[in-house]
Amino acid sequence: MAARLATFVHVHDEDGVTHILGPDDTVPAELAKLITNPDAWADPPDPEPAQQVPESEPSESWTVPQLRDYAADKKIDLGDATKKADVLAVIAAAAENSNTGADGNPAV
Template identity: 40%
Template sequence: MPAALNTYVHVVGEDGRVVVFGPGDAVPSWAYPLITNPKAWAKEPELPAEPAPKPAAKKAAARARKAVADGDLQSG
């Protein structure tokens, strides 16, 4: 059985866009390490033995926070 969520989560992709996943959604493997609250998972994913997320994900998250603070969000 693939990983499943209990609740809705927001993650920031490498391109800086905020993506929302919820119960019943197929969560892509790139988002697994970005969902850090264990209570969000109904069934936790089996993580491959890979290094932690790339620093680019952290930079994208910082850009997204700045865009929210500056009111620069675009729909689409």
């Protein structure tokens, strides 16, 4: 079923452009993500499928949601890291710490 709005909404995209959408409009997926009030929807959009975490080691090619899922799976606390570079740095530091024993020498 296609997502359908119950009322008119104003949405600002990532470029700051305002979009006015109503019940008869087709709502693009990228704008539907920005409509957070559940009461705005007569028929809400389908939820996004869960992110697939790649089999490789985390890298710049991964998305931030993939990195967050990886960190959660490995029980890595990301703290205030929200940007990709910061999240990657926290994950790398956690990997380095897990490869080092309590005395600072490589774990065996």
